[in-house]
Amino acid sequence: MHSSLILHPAYAVGEVDPRLFGSFIEHLGRAVYHGIYEPGHPTADGDGFRRDVIDLVKKLGVPIVRYPGGNFVSGYRWEDGTGPKAQRPRRPELAWGVTETNEVGVDEFQAWAKKADTSVMMAVNLGTRGPEEARNLVEYCNFKGGTHYSDLRRANGFEEPFGIKVWCLGNEMDGSWQMGAKTATEYGRIACEAAKLMRWTDPSIELVVCGSSGSGMCGDWEAEVLKHTYDYVDYISLHSYYGNAANDTPSFLASSLDMDRFIKTVCAIADYVKHVKRSKKTMYLSFDEWNVGLHSHGAPFEKWSVAPHQLEDVYTMEDALVVGTLLMTLMKHCDRVKMACLAQLVNVIAPIMTENAEDGGRAWAQTIFYPFMHCSAWGRGTVLDGRAVSPTYDAKNAKDVPYLETCAVYHEDRAEIDLFAVNRSLEEDMDFTCDLEAFAAPDGEAAVIEHITMTNADLKAVNTAEKPDNVIPHANGDARVEGGTLRATLGRRSWNVIRVRLA
Numbered sequence: 001m002h003s004s005l006i007l008h009p010a011y012a013v014g015e016v017d018p019r020l021f022g023s024f025i026e027h028l029g030r031a032v033y034h035g036i037y038e039p040g041h042p043t044a045d046g047d048g049f050r051r052d053v054i055d056l057v058k059k060l061g062v063p064i065v066r067y068p069g070g071n072f073v074s075g076y077r078w079e080d081g082t083g084p085k086a087q088r089p090r091r092p093e094l095a096w097g098v099t100e101t102n103e104v105g106v107d108e109f110q111a112w113a114k115k116a117d118t119s120v121m122m123a124v125n126l127g128t129r130g131p132e133e134a135r136n137l138v139e140y141c142n143f144k145g146g147t148h149y150s151d152l153r154r155a156n157g158f159e160e161p162f163g164i165k166v167w168c169l170g171n172e173m174d175g176s177w178q179m180g181a182k183t184a185t186e187y188g189r190i191a192c193e194a195a196k197l198m199r200w201t202d203p204s205i206e207l208v209v210c211g212s213s214g215s216g217m218c219g220d221w222e223a224e225v226l227k228h229t230y231d232y233v234d235y236i237s238l239h240s241y242y243g244n245a246a247n248d249t250p251s252f253l254a255s256s257l258d259m260d261r262f263i264k265t266v267c268a269i270a271d272y273v274k275h276v277k278r279s280k281k282t283m284y285l286s287f288d289e290w291n292v293g294l295h296s297h298g299a300p301f302e303k304w305s306v307a308p309h310q311l312e313d314v315y316t317m318e319d320a321l322v323v324g325t326l327l328m329t330l331m332k333h334c335d336r337v338k339m340a341c342l343a344q345l346v347n348v349i350a351p352i353m354t355e356n357a358e359d360g361g362r363a364w365a366q367t368i369f370y371p372f373m374h375c376s377a378w379g380r381g382t383v384l385d386g387r388a389v390s391p392t393y394d395a396k397n398a399k400d401v402p403y404l405e406t407c408a409v410y411h412e413d414r415a416e417i418d419l420f421a422v423n424r425s426l427e428e429d430m431d432f433t434c435d436l437e438a439f440a441a442p443d444g445e446a447a448v449i450e451h452i453t454m455t456n457a458d459l460k461a462v463n464t465a466e467k468p469d470n471v472i473p474h475a476n477g478d479a480r481v482e483g484g485t486l487r488a489t490l491g492r493r494s495w496n497v498i499r500v501r502l503a
């Protein structure tokens with residue numbers, strides 16, 4: 001099978017906002033407790049944060065982390081997670097049926113974010129609470145001092161404001177499972193009023209309004225919500241999870257086509273509202289929950305326990321391929337999708353897994369860690385508007401699925417192109433070519449820096465605490481430049497990164 005890609009430096013989609021490689025930590029399962037925070041763990045620092053996890057988060061390269069939910073945020077009282085730990089209340093947490101100890105809250109999370117070289121995307125509760133509590137939280141976090149909530153923060157030991165820039169106006173407010181779910185009109189109104197108060201408290205913040213909870217739910221919700229909020233917010237959110245419950249791998253591998261359609265649809269709706277309002281402003285997208293999985297939904301746990309094992313999906317080789325295609329889809333829409341959060345970061349549907357200290361305390365990277373790490377490392381540049389020519393197949397959920405999914409990122413400053421690619425074929429390797437003549441420098445030939453591949457004979461292969469390196473990438477691909485043309489074999493069902501120095 002042969003495929004090719006046409007690229008030209010003059011044709012670009014846009015610059016990737018590094019926040020496209022964001023992630024998400026919710027008070028859910030063992031994401032916070034035993035994930036990022038475990039005072040009894042051998043690697044814990046003075047604040048109780050696991051250093052082994054921080055090292056993996058740094059390796060992944062995550063510039064922003066959404067917090068504290070998720071469904072959790074829609075019943076959350078942020079004040080519970082501030083001040084002296086001994087006085088913090090334990091509460092029944094209704095979204096996930098557990099007990100929340102509040103040992104970690106915004107005070108601790110912003111400190112963790114600094115240690116992990118990341119920033120906070122803070123969600124406010126617009127389910128059981130409203131604009132008043134939301135603006136108080138902005139005051140607590142971002143006001144310098146001299147007011148009730150900013151002085152409370154200072155009294156709690158944080159003299160300097162946290163300076164949290166990005167704020168989400170609730171979470172999945174269209175979903176019946178959400179505490180305080182709303183109609184689009186109800187939500188549009190409360191989101192608009194919350195946005196006004198929050199921005200009047202700190203004019204420098206950016207605001208994300210809730211879009212739909214899944215691609216199948218999108219349409220009227222976005223149109224109505226944006227009619228109320230268009231002038232007050234900067235981004236609309238999208239959420240989507242893709243699974244392979246039917247064990248139909250060709251369809252699963254086509255998941256990114258749905259994500260692509262979802263993004264285009266939300267752009268079209270946002271642009272329709274822009275036109276209706278005769279607005280000059282363009283609404284950007286924040287794909288602030290995306291991933292494969294939720295395989296483990298419904299796994300048993302003890303009701304009202306603290307930090308049980310919940311949503312601990314174990315990711316396979318085929319999951320990594322799909323994550324690679326989803327990442328490329330996000331990058332190819334970088335002109336509109338400015339932020340995205342892989343949901344989530346640790347233990348809960350996550351690239352990083354840990355054991356509790358009493359179970360051995362190990363931490364390791366799941367299969368999906370690697371395509372994310374690669375895109376975060378080399379995907380921050382100019383996404384080229386390439387034209388791929390590839391044979392296609394028909395899956396149950398999509399027709400004309402290209403075997404080749406690819407995305408090229410140009411770094412003019414260091415004369416480099418980084419090309420990401422998945423060969424969706426389960427049977428055939430692919431001969432891939434890409435003409436680089438348009439990038440030719442007068443003084444020499446382009447050359448391949450490295451061709452990283454990740455594949456496995458068993459598409460269900462996973463990494464575990466015992467075998468953390470079972471599925472990992474290797475710099476063993478055969479990419480080379482011959483007479484100005486890049487040539488490579490893209491192995492069947494493989495993830496590839498081809499890095500090219502342009503002379």
Ligand code: AHR
Nearest residue numbers: 026070071072171172343
């Ligand atoms: O990420 C897990 C859950 O999925 C989040 O809490 C919610 O927003 C979504 O439905």
